[in-house]
Amino acid sequence: MAEFKKGDRVSWKSHGGTAEGEVEEKITEDTEAAGRTVRASRDDPQYKVRSEKSGGDAVHKPGALKKES
Template structure:
């Protein structure tokens, strides 16, 4: 598992992630710490295993990613 502190993001943080054929970038919308509906799907998350909803700068759409998939700019 990655270092816990490097996996912490806050609303408004600018991040990048690997996307279809390249790298996408956007902004953290929220940290998800419980099972919920987000970005059109059921998200399984907890305090120990959070996920982040991010908004793509290119498409304007949101997606949910695990912390290890995101890189802070």
């Protein structure tokens, strides 16, 4: 499983295209983020990311994110 840290630049598929942004935090417990309930644990984390283009927040599983250089 990929590991990301705060500040990492990442990309992900979004509405038929690709979005880019920055990791804001690693989520390791159930919480409210990006306007929805996020189910996460230490063994199954998710990442809150901020879109460069829209400025909006999203939450993704590690497999949906690709680290950019």
